[in-house]
Amino acid sequence: ESEAFARAVIDAGLAWIGPRPETIAKLGDKVEARKIALKVGAPLVAGTPNPVRDAGEVLAFAEQHGLPIIIKAAFGGGGRGMKIAWRMDEVEELYHSAVREAVTAFGRGECFVEQFLDRPRHIEAQVLADTHGNVVVLGTRDCSLQRRNQKLVEEAPAPFISEGQRERIHSAARAICAEAGYVSAGTVEFLLSTSGAISFLEVNTRLQVEHPVTEQTTGVDLVMEQLRVADGLALSITETPKPLGHCIEFRINAEDVGRGFLPTPGPVACFEAPSGPGVRVDSGVHSGSVVPGTFDSLMAKLIVSGATREQALARARRALREFRIEGVASVLPFHRAVIEHSDFVGEQGFKVHTRWIESDFAEPLAAALRAEPQPDTSLVRTAIEIDGRRVQLGLPAMLLQGLAGASVATTQAAGSAQAVDPDAVLSPIAGNLHAWKVEDGAEVKEGDVIAVMEAMKMEMQVTAHRSGRIALAAQAGTAQALGAVIAHIR
Known part of the structure; x- marks a missing residue:
């Protein structure tokens, strides 16, 4: 749904299969699309006539029309850049989150607001x-x-x-x-x-x-x-x-x-x-x-x-x-x-x-079992240089039993300790740690939003699994593997 790409294809003398570039632009702008719907008498809920300039305008709309409201990326789709506000105290943060998602996914952060139809x-x-x-x-x-x-x-x-x-x-x-x-x-x-x-x-x-x-x-x-x-x-x-x-x-x-x-x-x-x-x-x-x-x-x-x-x-x-x-x-x-x-x-x-x-869907579904790769303990591998070339050399573990045994035992113990650490906050996805919502050393309660992760152009909130003092173990803006320890709550 790219006006620029459609126009580039046409300008190159190729056949463009799809709507005209100007139509893509007109309907891709959801505010303009609403205006067309109003003109032809299509059914439509109340909404802002233009993109909002800041969170204050979102709050003003909510006060006039009531909650819940939905904040939507004007040039978005697929659920990205879309946030539902049920309480006034969450409007500002949800507005900024919608803008961030819209910029990441579509390159533009303009958002508008509509009344939200619950359970449609x-x-x-x-x-x-x-x-x-x-x-x-x-x-x-x-x-x-x-x-x-x-x-x-x-x-x-x-x-x-x-x-x-x-x-x-x-x-x-x-x-x-x-x-x-x-x-x-x-x-x-x-x-x-x-x-x-x-x-x-x-x-x-x-x-x-x-x-x-x-x-x-x-x-x-x-x-x-x-x-x-x-x-x-x-x-x-x-x-x-x-x-x-x-x-x-x-x-x-x-x-x-x-x-x-x-x-x-x-x-x-x-x-x-x-x-x-x-x-x-x-x-x-x-x-x-x-x-x-x-x-x-x-x-x-x-x-x-x-x-x-x-x-x-x-x-x-x-x-x-x-x-x-x-x-x-x-x-x-x-x-x-x-x-x-x-x-x-x-x-x-x-x-x-x-x-x-x-x-409404209350049926419990088990988390998928994840097969962890098992290390080959029969060989101890090391990098060496032969005739100017760097190669991997594998030596039988039995030849280096003392050193290799200590190393493997230490690694396994560390892995086991991490797996059962009740204090650890684990990354719920493989993605980017977008932002911390708490300071290092802050007191948090179970269920508090402590961080925002981002994967596949969607933001996801990380909540505290217990109450206590949080110690951050990862920096905002860094990539995290699924299950990586990003903090501890003690």
């Missing part, structure tokens, strides 16, 4: 538009199952909404894209409150991760349509198609569900995807791949279709059981649990919302 569903409309004036809404998707405002499960068509709500979303999406002069594939996102109220969220000026569920339920190849539009042709369809069954997509991320969905970069020892009727897997890794810690944690997408939602769920259960990933933690245990949960299955009504994982 996330419903979006897939749109296609061509240069001949055709704007078609292919259908809806439900993307309510999220953690940290980033989607985990998506399905199409959006279940458990009325035809009136579906038509309201379709018409608003169509009007917004027409007013913006949109071309190519795009997604218009909305929130659906528990009272049934609908509010425009944003427009994603690209093909989204979850686009396969729309492809599976409409029979429309979205990439092919993008190519047709870029070639100056009209869309192959001109009206919303009738859904062809139901489809559910599960994002397979390298995250440890037992540790709060913390990213777990590293090597993938084994990657075995399922197959069978209705099962599609789009993957970016294989056995032997390495998941880096500097980018998104998505490894693959499991896309399961059926004639009905019930059949899609049954096929998904089997596929999730067959999926095997080793070497890095994954969200597979969560998916296997959620697909059996009554709130998601919907026998007594669909009860999932965008904060459902944090507030």
Whole structure:
């Protein structure tokens, strides 16, 4: 979603597949997108008309409209640069945190503020538009199952909404894209409150991760349509198609569900995807791949279709059981649990919302076991120089039993002491120690926020696991390995 990149492609004389650069700029600015939504009469909650200049303006908005409020990066997306304030005393810190995340992820820190709809569903409309004036809404998707405002499960068509709500979303999406002069594939996102109220969220000026569920339920190849539009042709369809069954997509991320969905970069020892009727897997890794810690944690997408939602769920259960990933933690245990949960299955009504994982999902999930590399104790290795070349020399440990034994014993004892040290504050992720929130030697209480970590362009708070006096063991701005000791509380 880069206006500059799109313009550079066009200026180079190449074919740009996507919306016009000026449209990307217009809709990528969420404040401007809100103005378009207001102009066409799309449903919308109260918000600031322009980016706020400081935390004081955020506080003023909260005092006028009440809490909770949401602070959002004006040029962001994907949950980054987005903070929810429930109390006045946390507004200032959350505002600065949102700005930092926005600058890190998008290069710009402008933020605006909206009223926050508590426990809403996330419903979006897939749109296609061509240069001949055709704007078609292919259908809806439900993307309510999220953690940290980033989607985990998506399905199409959006279940458990009325035809009136579906038509309201379709018409608003169509009007917004027409007013913006949109071309190519795009997604218009909305929130659906528990009272049934609908509010425009944003427009994603690209093909989204979850686009396969729309492809599976409409029979429309979205990439092919993008190519047709870029070639100056009209869309192959001109009206919303009738859904062809139901489809559910599960994002397979390298995250440890037992540790709060913390990213777990590293090597993938084994990657075995399922197959069978209705099962599609789009993957970016294989056995032997390495998941880096500097980018998104998505490894693959499991896309399961059926004639009905019930059949899609049954096929998904089997596929999730067959999926095997080793070497890095994954969200597979969560998916296997959620697909059996009554709130998601919907026998007594669909009860999932965008904060459902944090507030309602109570099923305990074990942290992933981490295989630690075992040192080769049969050899003692040392670096030596032979004929001007530096080489590694390995000597049998038995030849140096006295010295090697003492060294190994000391190392093992130190490692064991660290592993069971009740005072140690461990880094919950592999990432950057962005900032300390307490001074060295300060008294802290259990649950206090003591530090902020950053990984994959997301900020995460580190809290005190006990009360006492804290001794900092790592400097702000340094990279930390998962499980590294960053402080002690005694």
